[in-house]
Amino acid sequence: MPIGSVPPKYKVTIDKDLCMLCERCIENCPYGTFRREGNKIQIFSRACTGCHRCIAMCPRDAISLQEKPIDYRSHPVWSREAREAIYNQAQTGKIVLTGMGNALNVPQIFDRLLLDACQVTNPSIDPLREPMELRTYIGKKPRKLTIDKTPEGDIDLVTKLAPNLKCETPIMIAHMSYGAISLNAQLSLARGAAEEKTFMGTGEGGLHESLYPYQDNMIVQIASGRFGVDIDYLERGAAIEIKIGQGAKPGIGGHLPGEKVDESVSKTRMIPPFSDAISPAPHHDIYSIEDLSQLVRSLKEATEWKKPVFVKIAAVHNVAAIAAGIARSSADAVVIDGFRGGTGTAPRVFRDHVGIPIEAAIAAVDAKLNEQGIRNEVSVIASGGIRDSADVTKAIALGADSVYIGTAALVSLGCRVCGNCYRGLCPWGIATQREDLTARIDPDIMYKNVSNLIHGWTLEISELMGAAGINSIESLRGNRDRLRGYMLDENILSVLDVKTVGADV
Amino acid sequence: MKMCGIISVIDKKKNPMDGTAVREALSIMNERGNGEGSGYAVYGAFPEFADYYAIHVFYDDLIGPKTAVEEELEKVGTIKHDEEIPTFEQPNLKKRHIPWRYFFQPNVSALGTTASEEDILVYLMKKVNTTIPGALIYSTGKNIAIFKAAGWPEDVANFYRIQDYEGYIWLSHNRYPTNTAGWWGGAHPFNLLDWSVVHNGEITSYGTNKRYLEGNGYVCTMHTDTEVVAYLTDLLQRQHELPPELAFKALAPPFWDEIDRMPEKERELNTALRMTYGPAMMNGPFAIVVASSEGIAGITDRIKLRPLVAAEKGDRLYLSSEEAAIHVMEPSPDRVWMPRAGEPVIGRVY
Numbered sequence: 001m002p003i004g005s006v007p008p009k010y011k012v013t014i015d016k017d018l019c020m021l022c023e024r025c026i027e028n029c030p031y032g033t034f035r036r037e038g039n040k041i042q043i044f045s046r047a048c049t050g051c052h053r054c055i056a057m058c059p060r061d062a063i064s065l066q067e068k069p070i071d072y073r074s075h076p077v078w079s080r081e082a083r084e085a086i087y088n089q090a091q092t093g094k095i096v097l098t099g100m101g102n103a104l105n106v107p108q109i110f111d112r113l114l115l116d117a118c119q120v121t122n123p124s125i126d127p128l129r130e131p132m133e134l135r136t137y138i139g140k141k142p143r144k145l146t147i148d149k150t151p152e153g154d155i156d157l158v159t160k161l162a163p164n165l166k167c168e169t170p171i172m173i174a175h176m177s178y179g180a181i182s183l184n185a186q187l188s189l190a191r192g193a194a195e196e197k198t199f200m201g202t203g204e205g206g207l208h209e210s211l212y213p214y215q216d217n218m219i220v221q222i223a224s225g226r227f228g229v230d231i232d233y234l235e236r237g238a239a240i241e242i243k244i245g246q247g248a249k250p251g252i253g254g255h256l257p258g259e260k261v262d263e264s265v266s267k268t269r270m271i272p273p274f275s276d277a278i279s280p281a282p283h284h285d286i287y288s289i290e291d292l293s294q295l296v297r298s299l300k301e302a303t304e305w306k307k308p309v310f311v312k313i314a315a316v317h318n319v320a321a322i323a324a325g326i327a328r329s330s331a332d333a334v335v336i337d338g339f340r341g342g343t344g345t346a347p348r349v350f351r352d353h354v355g356i357p358i359e360a361a362i363a364a365v366d367a368k369l370n371e372q373g374i375r376n377e378v379s380v381i382a383s384g385g386i387r388d389s390a391d392v393t394k395a396i397a398l399g400a401d402s403v404y405i406g407t408a409a410l411v412s413l414g415c416r417v418c419g420n421c422y423r424g425l426c427p428w429g430i431a432t433q434r435e436d437l438t439a440r441i442d443p444d445i446m447y448k449n450v451s452n453l454i455h456g457w458t459l460e461i462s463e464l465m466g467a468a469g470i471n472s473i474e475s476l477r478g479n480r481d482r483l484r485g486y487m488l489d490e491n492i493l494s495v496l497d498v499k500t501v502g503a504d505v
Numbered sequence: 506m507k508m509c510g511i512i513s514v515i516d517k518k519k520n521p522m523d524g525t526a527v528r529e530a531l532s533i534m535n536e537r538g539n540g541e542g543s544g545y546a547v548y549g550a551f552p553e554f555a556d557y558y559a560i561h562v563f564y565d566d567l568i569g570p571k572t573a574v575e576e577e578l579e580k581v582g583t584i585k586h587d588e589e590i591p592t593f594e595q596p597n598l599k600k601r602h603i604p605w606r607y608f609f610q611p612n613v614s615a616l617g618t619t620a621s622e623e624d625i626l627v628y629l630m631k632k633v634n635t636t637i638p639g640a641l642i643y644s645t646g647k648n649i650a651i652f653k654a655a656g657w658p659e660d661v662a663n664f665y666r667i668q669d670y671e672g673y674i675w676l677s678h679n680r681y682p683t684n685t686a687g688w689w690g691g692a693h694p695f696n697l698l699d700w701s702v703v704h705n706g707e708i709t710s711y712g713t714n715k716r717y718l719e720g721n722g723y724v725c726t727m728h729t730d731t732e733v734v735a736y737l738t739d740l741l742q743r744q745h746e747l748p749p750e751l752a753f754k755a756l757a758p759p760f761w762d763e764i765d766r767m768p769e770k771e772r773e774l775n776t777a778l779r780m781t782y783g784p785a786m787m788n789g790p791f792a793i794v795v796a797s798s799e800g801i802a803g804i805t806d807r808i809k810l811r812p813l814v815a816a817e818k819g820d821r822l823y824l825s826s827e828e829a830a831i832h833v834m835e836p837s838p839d840r841v842w843m844p845r846a847g848e849p850v851i852g853r854v855y
Contacts, residue, residue: 118709121707122706122707122709122789122790122810123790123810125808130808131760131762131808133760133761135761137780141780141781141783142777142781143781144744144745144781145745145747145751145777145778145781145782147747147748147751147774149748155748155751155774157773157774157777159777159781161776161777161780164780366716369720370716370717370719370720371720372720373720373721373722374720375716375717375720375784376717376720376781376783376784397712468709469707469709469788469789469790470709470710470788470789471788471807471808472786472788472807474710474713474779474783474784474786475709475710475713475786475787475788476710476713477713477783477784478712478713478716478717478784479710479711479712479713479716480712480716481711481712481715482709482712
């Protein structure tokens with residue numbers, strides 16, 4: 001197998017006139033890109049992942065990084081990635097693993113949807129001077145209210161409302177488990193979410209006791225491996241989420257390499273230390289929709305019907321019908337995760353080729369639930385590739401109640417989307433359990449990055465709503481009239497139920 | 506719609522009023538319209554056919570669509586009486602459609618389902634308006650007459666001679682259309698069964714409201730946002746049996762800030778109302794008056810981006826865009842006030 005080495009992805013250089021030999025780059029790079037040799041820093045570019053940690057920490061801005069310094073002969077079919085996957089597999093005979101979300105250059109439908117604003121015939125509303133409401137209740141809603149009028153003319157509410165999560169913004173933080181990410185990263189996310197009166201998911205890694213102070217803002221997850229699940233776990237969460245699948249790898253289970261399972265992770269997950277945590281592809285007690293419905297009810301029974309139960313599925317071809325089936329169980333919300341969703345570890349072929357984009361999935365699910373007259377009775381949470389407040393606003397206008405953000409939340413902690421999460425050496429202290437690395441995140445400081453991000457997006461959504469003459473988020477939800485498609489073909493426009501730019505109302 | 510003027514009146518003792526005064530009052534607000542659409546609704550207009558649904562249809566011609574509509578009507582009920590609505594040529598008004606009215610008794614067993622009489626009317630309206638070109642059902646209520654066309658208020662009033670009609674509720678509207686210019690079907694009032702609506706404003710939540718209504722079996726066919734008000738009112742008050750105060754509150758609910766400060770029982774009710782009827786909430790600037798045989802209700806959006814003035818004199822309640830219009834009908838009202846944003850003003854028959 002003498003294929004030899006493939007060209008390095010990055011070329012790192014240090015400007016010797018600027019470098020003061022402080023060795024911060026050496027300390028900061030866990031991949032071994034830098035070493036000291038006499039009076040200079042020696043660079044091993046092949047080890048570089050493009051994570052920018054050295055660049056961010058260099059006090060003299062002496063480090064430069066260049067992508068693909070040596071490229072392959074250009075070819076429209078045989079891309080670098082296609083060739084390198086083959087070299088890799090020719091040598092290993094294994095599945096190629098990757099991290100983060102879809103890396104193919106697929107069109108972003110969000111970028112081809114344009115938002116509306118008011119001019120003349122109705123006034124835009126100024127969020128600095130008028131109330132702007134983003135409060136979102138996630139959970140089951142009654143179809144109609146039944147009331148009783150007392151002889152004194154008082155109105156008594158007869159309908160009993162199911163428990164809902166009350167979020168002051170439509171942005172929640174996605175499920176990223178302890179194990180996949182560090183405790184310090186989880187602590188920062190949890191405190192940031194709590195600060196903004198919203199919620200975050202635990203992922204399938206259990207709930208570490210240092211997160212108990214934030215448990216009222218946490219959604220506990222039940223995945224196919226049942227890691228970390230006991231009655232105490234269920235009772236601590238504000239809501240429970242059954243994870244059937246995720247956008248980055250629909251149809252397969254999770255994979256946490258044993259290297260990341262240290263003593264504390266092992267205790268929280270309730271698995272032996274340093275063992276691979278491989279959750280099965282299906283839940284072995286859910287082989288059909290009625291089995292799911294049973295599990296939803298079992299979880300509700302176990303927690304005395306006090307907690308909303310969500311069901312998360314990957315956006316696959318038949319997502320609308322599946323979501324409608326879920327909506328008709330006792331589940332309170334359906335989470336749909338689009339094919340651009342991120343993950344710590346996923347096979348490359350799954351990450352890039354399985355599932356459908358979240359934009360189409362939201363529209364299809366919303367349409368199906370509406371057609372069946374049950375849209376408002378269940379919440380729809382969308383995730384998978386949401387990058388900014390415009391994406392959130394568009395997702396809601398397409399029919400989502402709220403969104404989960406995963407990658408974006410990690411980026412607020414410094415993540416550079418280098419995609420090497422599965423290696424357990426994350427230089428930003430996020431996707432790692434190595435103590436010297438996780439110590440790079442101080443949750444008491446970094447939580448502010450997370451809350452700032454959610455706060456900033458929330459302000460932007462308020463401005464976008466105000467410009468569209470809407471002062472409450474309910475009036476944005478599913479409001480396809482306030483979207484126009486730009487350079488989208490007729491088929492996708494009809495799935496999205498959005499008119500083209502220039503079309504009349 | 507942008508400017509638009511509305512005025513409406515109810516006599517709570519059901520004493521009849523003819524259309525003379527409302528015509529004068531509406532035309533005083535011509536500054537708010539542009540002569541492209543005006544209309545009137547009157548409750549109690551057909552005492553001799555009070556038990557029949559008065560189906561109003563605009564025909565583009567009397568050749569094809571009329572036969573097709575009558576076939577549809579006869580499939581699901583009986584036409585007791587029908588006539589062309591009398592009209593009188595006006596120099597400034599082009600007769601683009603032939604207005605016709607049918608006094609109709611639906612047959613509840615015709616569809617073979619558990620449909621009520623109202624369901625059959627809703628079915629007919631949907632069927633005719635979506636499948637028969639050249640015909641538009643624009644009113645279906647009992648004992649309610651609607652008069653509307655593209656023109657100035659006084660021309661439309663004279664075209665139909667509304668002074669010849671009497672009723673205990675009058676609703677009227679002077680339109681400045683921006684979205685469906687000059688279309689008769691787009692003129693107000695809009696009617697569905699017992700509900701009639703006049704509206705000044707632009708509903709920015711239209712897409713959300715429309716989807717919600719579609720999910721509940723309604724079809725929006727008028728190409729304008731106002732019809733959602735009639736359908737939402739029908740859904741909330743007729744189908745869901747909410748009292749009018751609560752149904753209107755669902756359309757323009759209090760802000761969460763206010764709800765959070767309410768005493769527990771009230772807070773629970775308002776929270777439940779917003780959670781259940783979020784998609785029915787209307788956003789954007791509006792002032793609307795909704796009428797039913799039981800009374801009238803006026804409401805504005807939650808931050809009152811459109812005007813609404815109320816006045817009382819004896820048994821009469823007036824709701825208008827401008828106080829000046831009320832004074833044309835009633836020179837010395839007992840009380841004149843500006844309703845607060847989102848707070849419904851309701852006048853019921855005794």
